[in-house]
Amino acid sequence: MKVAIIHYWFITRRGGEKVVESILKLYPNADIYTLFYDKEKYGDYLKGHAVYTSKYNNSFFRKHYQKIFPLYPTIINSLKLRKDYDLIISSESGPAKGIKINDNSKHVCYIHSPMRYCWGFTEEYLNSMNPMFRPLANFFFKRLKKWDKTTIDNVDLYIANSINVAKRVKKFYNRDAKVVYPPIETRLFKKSLNFNAGKDFFLSFGAITPYKNVNLLVDCFNENGEKLIIIGNGSEKEKLARKANKNIEFKGFLEESELEYYIQRSKALIFPGEEDFGMIPLEVMSYGIPVIAFKKGGALETVIENKEKINESSGIFFEEQNILSLQMALSFFKEREKDFNPEWIRSHAEKFKEDNFLYNFNVVIKKLLQKN
Numbered sequence: 001m002k003v004a005i006i007h008y009w010f011i012t013r014r015g016g017e018k019v020v021e022s023i024l025k026l027y028p029n030a031d032i033y034t035l036f037y038d039k040e041k042y043g044d045y046l047k048g049h050a051v052y053t054s055k056y057n058n059s060f061f062r063k064h065y066q067k068i069f070p071l072y073p074t075i076i077n078s079l080k081l082r083k084d085y086d087l088i089i090s091s092e093s094g095p096a097k098g099i100k101i102n103d104n105s106k107h108v109c110y111i112h113s114p115m116r117y118c119w120g121f122t123e124e125y126l127n128s129m130n131p132m133f134r135p136l137a138n139f140f141f142k143r144l145k146k147w148d149k150t151t152i153d154n155v156d157l158y159i160a161n162s163i164n165v166a167k168r169v170k171k172f173y174n175r176d177a178k179v180v181y182p183p184i185e186t187r188l189f190k191k192s193l194n195f196n197a198g199k200d201f202f203l204s205f206g207a208i209t210p211y212k213n214v215n216l217l218v219d220c221f222n223e224n225g226e227k228l229i230i231i232g233n234g235s236e237k238e239k240l241a242r243k244a245n246k247n248i249e250f251k252g253f254l255e256e257s258e259l260e261y262y263i264q265r266s267k268a269l270i271f272p273g274e275e276d277f278g279m280i281p282l283e284v285m286s287y288g289i290p291v292i293a294f295k296k297g298g299a300l301e302t303v304i305e306n307k308e309k310i311n312e313s314s315g316i317f318f319e320e321q322n323i324l325s326l327q328m329a330l331s332f333f334k335e336r337e338k339d340f341n342p343e344w345i346r347s348h349a350e351k352f353k354e355d356n357f358l359y360n361f362n363v364v365i366k367k368l369l370q371k372n
Contacts, residue, residue: 118145128210183357203266208234288342291315
């Protein structure tokens with residue numbers, strides 16, 4: 001069976017890219033198509049696979065890949081399939097599902113989210129911009145949304161990464177979606193839990209972009225004076241670093257060994273955004289570390305809160321995205337911090353390990369192919 005995998009870009013290695021790497025274990029001979037591929041930054045994770053890029057894959061477009069959203073339809077149209085494929089799998093929260101396919105191919109879209117620019121989060125993106133540019137950006141968001149509608153029926157089967165996203169697919173695309181939770185690397189669960197590491201700071205980890213709401217963490221920790229380590233890069237990093245007091249440290253991108261050092265020594269991960277699913281909380285839980293999360297979106301499917309039995313909780317929620325609500329959660333956490341059970345937290349996260357993803361994804365694909 002000839003298989004092609006379409007992913008929006010391989011520039012940073014985040015959740016969507018890790019999903020593609022797992023899918024490649026099921027289809028080791030698959031070809032890969034992407035708008036942009038920065039091999040130097042991304043590393044050797046796609047080694048051994050043919051990778052085809054759009055004609056816009058140059059240093060300028062790779063650098064500004066998030067800002068050139070008005071061009072996504074044009075760029076995906078320039079990405080042509082080189083063969084007749086039996087199965088096409090698009091990994092999608094951007095324009096990937098819009099690729100032109102052959103009539104005989106089956107197209108499965110593993111969807112991380114309908115494009116957030118267009119569906120449900122437009123205002124958040126506009127509010128993060130300079131007011132001078134908002135009208136123009138809004139015009140292009142609407143045009144991109146109109147194009148995205150034309151690609152909905154380019155897909156035979158949607159597989160959502162969460163119940164949350166499946167509901168959004170139904171709401172915005174009027175299509176049903178199977179749910180297969182994304183993979184958490186199995187190797188994370190083979191490491192010994194570190195019970196002796198000193199816990200003297202809270203942790204934020206992930207892309208520093210507007211919808212991640214790291215701004216709330218900076219405001220809250222500026223006020224309470226607690227130590228906060230922020231790991232990751234993104235468009236908001238420099239602005240927030242200037243705003244932060246000395247108790248808040250920005251570490252940027254870290255290699256795995258250094259990242260592990262900070263995770264093991266953190267009191268808890270704070271997850272302040274409304275995520276479609278969110279793999280990072282589960283990756284941190286694999287180290288036995290609890291999560292303090294905003295009570296909305298994908299966190300409702302990964303964080304277990306049981307205030308009566310904290311030793312059977314993987315974290316706690318805060319209700320509103322404001323300083324008061326987050327500070328109340330932090331205060332409660334500090335009162336009960338020692339009651340969390342790292343082994344229980346890891347056991348919960350293990351339900352999402354990669355082996356389960358590969359099995360469930362394969363079952364769904366086989367059922368689709370057997371129908372035809």
